[in-house]
Amino acid sequence: MVGSVWAALGLSLACTSALSLLSPAWFHVSTFSFGVFTYCSRAPGAGWNQSCATFQALYQIPDAAWKVSAALLLGGWLLLAFNAVLLLAWALAPKGLCPRRRSSGPVPGVQAAAAASTIAGLLVFPVSLASPFAQEVCGPSSIYSAGQCQLGWGYVTAILNAVLASLLLMIGRPRAAQAQGTAVLFSSDRERIILMPEMSK
Template identity: 70%
Template sequence: MVGSVWAALGLSLTCTWALSLISPAWFQIPTFSFGVFTYCSWPQGDSWNQSCRTFRSLDDIPDIAWKVSAVMLLGGWILLAFNSILLLSWALFPKWLSSRKGSGPAPGVQVAAAIATVVGLLVFPISLASPFAKEACGASSTYRSGHCQLGWGYVTAILNAVLASLLSIIGWPHTTKVQGRTILISSDTERILFMPE
């Protein structure tokens, strides 16, 4: 039961993270918005008539900090997707994976995904000093968005990073030492394992 809940949480987190990654609404003004991999423009007062473009390669991304952030954020998403697949297989096939300890097959993968995501989110605002962002946002600089406002894509990415961090902390296996024996408390398999010294 707990494995199914972890798998559902992992899959929903992966999907919302993918949505925020492809979103062009990280920073926006009334006629333009941009995200990590996409940007859109539209005529004043006609936001339904958008023209969007995608950065197809790292060479198309306008700034080195932006490139580093894109690699870290995409890497974090790939790790999160890999962890979700592991959680799903762990939830569907508990018989052959029941010998694993803790709350999932690889809690370290989720920790690595959370760390990569947080680093990518911290590096991305450095790219506000790029010529691309200055042209879009006016007087923008590192960690200062100028005329641009924070969009829902960046906020969603921050919330995903917080949730991924919390899930990795909650999901880490808990151990206790009692009279020279290690006791692994696993709520997923609903049993207590005694580990010899």
């Protein structure tokens, strides 16, 4: 049961992370919006009709900080997806095949690396607001200043995903090892007391 819950949480986190990465709504103005890998434009008064394009390769991304952020965010998502697959396999495996541990899954370090990579990518991405691409869209934008652009739901969703990944990691972290007690055994000989560590049950 616990394994199924962790697997469902891992899969939903990987899916919402992928949705935010593919979203063009990280920063937007009335006629243009852009995200990490996608950007969309629409003519004034065109309603919901818009044309979108995707950066097909890393070299197409217009700024070095943007490229670093994209690599970190993509790496974080790949680790989240890998963690979700591990959690799913851990939940579906027969009980005798792999031990059930009281942790966030079989490899909690993968989720920790995913959260760290995602947070680093989110912190680096606003540096790209100083790029010529962002300044053409947002006007006088600079590092951590969006100019005329507004924050979109894609960036907010990515932030929430990073927070949830960190919280799930802290919730599922194994409890601190309990201090082993010492059992005092009395032998039939009254002069000797034997101290033995408690055996885990």
